[in-house]
Amino acid sequence: MNLDRPTPPEPYNFLPAVPDFTLTSNDIASGERIADAHAHHSAGGGNASPHLSWSGAPAGTRSYAVTCLDPDAPTGSGAWHWLLVNLPATTTELPTGAGGEAKLADGAFHTRNDLGGDGYDGAAPPPGDRPHRYLFAVHALDTDALDVAPDLSPALVGFNLTAHTLARAVLRPVR
Template identity: 65%
Template sequence: MTLERPIAPDPYELLPTVPSFTLTSDDVQNGEPMDARHAHGSTGGENVSPQLTWSDFPAETKSFTVTCYDPDAPTGSGFWHWVLVNVPVGVTQLPSGAGGAAGTDLGGAFSVRNDYGEQGYGGAAPPPGDRPHRYVFAVHALDVDHLDLTPDASPAYVGFNLTFHTLARAVIRPTYQIKE
């Protein structure tokens, strides 16, 4: 059963415009379906965050934040799947699984709790039979070397802080759907 509702706006169309830079992935592509390994375990997926690489960001960048958001979740507020903050400027790629891999050295970066209530990457899990959902993976280049946040900050609070410190943003928007 497809849920009948309007298409949600892209979240970054609602924020102040910032320049873009290059974001690529060996695992996900713009507008293309994600592999089930990037889906949540509750749907039979492996809950593995995708590999991401970024470049050509502003020279004055001091750190990064990586996020994954589903604007199509039937919640009225979307769904945050991953919020990784305080990624040092020298880190310009994340391997597959970095969102949950114990022992991955991310230079002091940490994940705040996602909308599953867990810290780290939480994979795609749209309602079965719903239209394809967009998963907006974004890397935000920041003008500060760290955001003054703790791991128990909410994704909305991180987003509020990002609005005031984002120099540029790079985005990949794959999709995911669970057929009935």
């Protein structure tokens, strides 16, 4: 592995600026190592999505989406580990494991991720690579539902998210 390569910038820095709001978790924290419970099976983990709780989204929020992106994946475009869309605006918390088989609010669903799954697939940086950042984001949206399908590519889901994002909250743990 080339550990001397530059750290990629956060992709959100290149999108239209939006306000932020508060995102917390009982399981992860910015700058802290992601516990094995939330790492991918291939990295010896339990592959459970972390607990997330948010507040302070702007007026006009009609729904939410939750994503996890590894901008440091050696792909040229990062790797999407989780895309959950169409959470009702009344949702302000997800329990640990919501990225798996947990029952979601009516209308909410997971879309395809870059690891080949359709829910949460945890952190799994290449062996020997430097720590990777994982951007867990909650996007406050101006629409009740994104017009996307579960099998749509993560890049196209991201395109739709960007077009409807009023505000974004991000936690940045590492693994």
